[in-house]
Amino acid sequence: MTHENEWPLWEVFIRGQHGMSHRHVGSLHAADAEHAIRNARDVYTRRNEGVSIWVVEAKEITASNPSDKGPLFDPARDKVYRHPTFYDIPKEVGKM
Amino acid sequence: MTLSAAENPLFEFLLRQGDNALVLGHRTSEWCGVAPVLEEDIALANMALDLIGQTQLWLGYAGEVEGAGRTADDLAFLREVYDYRNLLMLEVPNGDFGRTQMRQFLFDAFQVPWLTRLQDSTNTRVAEIAAKCLKEALYHLDRSSHTVIALGDGTEESNRRMSDALTFLWPYSGEVFKVDATDHAMAEAGVAPLPSDLHSVWLETVERVLTEACLTLPEGTFAQSGGRTGFRHTEHLGHMLAVMQTLQRSYPGAAW
Numbered sequence: 421m422t423h424e425n426e427w428p429l430w431e432v433f434i435r436g437q438h439g440m441s442h443r444h445v446g447s448l449h450a451a452d453a454e455h456a457i458r459n460a461r462d463v464y465t466r467r468n469e470g471v472s473i474w475v476v477e478a479k480e481i482t483a484s485n486p487s488d489k490g491p492l493f494d495p496a497r498d499k500v501y502r503h504p505t506f507y508d509i510p511k512e513v514g515k516m
Numbered sequence: 517m518t519l520s521a522a523e524n525p526l527f528e529f530l531l532r533q534g535d536n537a538l539v540l541g542h543r544t545s546e547w548c549g550v551a552p553v554l555e556e557d558i559a560l561a562n563m564a565l566d567l568i569g570q571t572q573l574w575l576g577y578a579g580e581v582e583g584a585g586r587t588a589d590d591l592a593f594l595r596e597v598y599d600y601r602n603l604l605m606l607e608v609p610n611g612d613f614g615r616t617q618m619r620q621f622l623f624d625a626f627q628v629p630w631l632t633r634l635q636d637s638t639n640t641r642v643a644e645i646a647a648k649c650l651k652e653a654l655y656h657l658d659r660s661s662h663t664v665i666a667l668g669d670g671t672e673e674s675n676r677r678m679s680d681a682l683t684f685l686w687p688y689s690g691e692v693f694k695v696d697a698t699d700h701a702m703a704e705a706g707v708a709p710l711p712s713d714l715h716s717v718w719l720e721t722v723e724r725v726l727t728e729a730c731l732t733l734p735e736g737t738f739a740q741s742g743g744r745t746g747f748r749h750t751e752h753l754g755h756m757l758a759v760m761q762t763l764q765r766s767y768p769g770a771a772w
Binding site for chain 2: 427448449450451454455458459461462463466
């Protein structure tokens with residue numbers, strides 16, 4: 421069900437307790453950015469999931485076109501040498 | 517035999533703390549599944565759970581202070597209407613979403629300075645519980661004040677509804693500032709400040725938010741009372757308790 425006066429859609433990104441970066445967790449409706457932060461707090465962090473929240477209005481996101489998938493991504497498929505899997509990483513380095 | 521309020525003012529004080537959280541928590545939980553939008557539904561359910569959690573702390577300690585072996589659950593589910601010590605404003609039916617938010621705001625605007633002061637209580641248990649509850653109250657106030665502003669400064673209909681809510685709730689909002697012997701006993705013992713000492717800071721918050729919400733502060737100073745003393749509750753509390761207590765009343769000792 422959509423209403424003409426429905427709140428805009430926001431995409432929510434949360435950085436977890438031990439997370440390195442913000443991850444997309446879902447979306448919600450809110451009247452403005454601050455309202456979106458409060459709603460995100462209640463909808464997505466109620467089980468102690470996060471230490472930081474980002475919200476961005478969904479319409480502000482520019483996405484790649486699915487029909488461009490071939491030219492965009494296929495050329496990277498057969499270039500295994502771009503993966504740093506041929507090195508032994510010392511333990512002291514930690515998470516990479 | 518239970519001691520009277522005069523004989524055990526700390527118990528009386530703790531019941532007031534716990535019953536406010538319990539009754540508002542239960543009223544708030546009535547929105548679960550029926551709030552106007554999903555996000556608000558979840559937020560209200562979270563707030564209800566915060567308040568029930570606070571209830572466990574206050575009533576748990578109340579049970580210890582009473583010394584009659586009653587637990588927080590016993591106090592919540594096995595007392596009668598006239599044993600309750602909550603503010604009348606918190607037991608009246610929710611009304612529409614706007615009225616629920618206005619009530620929450622009027623309560624939060626008191627809770628934040630109140631719990632802030634309780635952190636300095638000479639009673640360390642009270643101070644500890646207050647410190648834990650304050651973090652939740654700060655968020656509740658943030659949320660409720662923004663919602664009151666958004667609805668008051670919204671459409672013609674939302675402004676009218678918020679104005680109606682304020683008119684309805686205003687006569688109840690002053691009850692907390694009517695002090696009695698229990699309040700004086702707590703103040704003298706350094707357990708809590710007199711609630712009336714916080715009236716000006718409460719009014720300041722209320723005036724600021726209502727102005728931003730394009731709403732007019734009601735002029736009346738008449739305040740309903742009887743809830744926090746247990747002298748006289750509204751007819752609504754009995755109905756609320758009937759729903760809230762039905763499980764324990766029907767299946768005594770039921771647990772899961």
